[in-house]
Amino acid sequence: MENVKISILLATYGNLLTDKQKEMMTLYYDCDLSLGEIAEQFEITRQAARDSIKRGEDSLVQYEQKLGFVSRSDKINRFVNQLKKARADRNDQEEDKIIESLVDLVED
Structure with missing residues (x-):
């Protein structure tokens, strides 16, 4: 590793x-x-x-x-970065999709 x-x-x-x-x-x-x-x-x-x-x-x-703390943290960070990019691109549909993925991850 x-x-x-x-x-x-x-x-x-x-x-x-x-x-x-x-x-x-x-x-x-x-x-x-x-x-x-x-x-x-x-x-x-x-x-x-x-x-x-x-x-x-x-x-x-x-x-x-x-x-799985590190893996979960990595996933959350990836979603947050995607969300920031979607906001910068003003892509509301993509934002909603990413937020939904984040909510699913947190609720697991």
């Missing part, structure tokens, strides 16, 4: 991880530290750092699959 997506999942669900996993993942994805640097900081092997980060990634993906 790409780093940006993991960073977004980490920002959304990071507090559900262990403190150590969250810190390691933040250092790796947001601060761009290497596995070696993280291992040195936590006084563990490079492989142990990688394993912890991998477990954290797997947990974040599972949280998103079950809760």
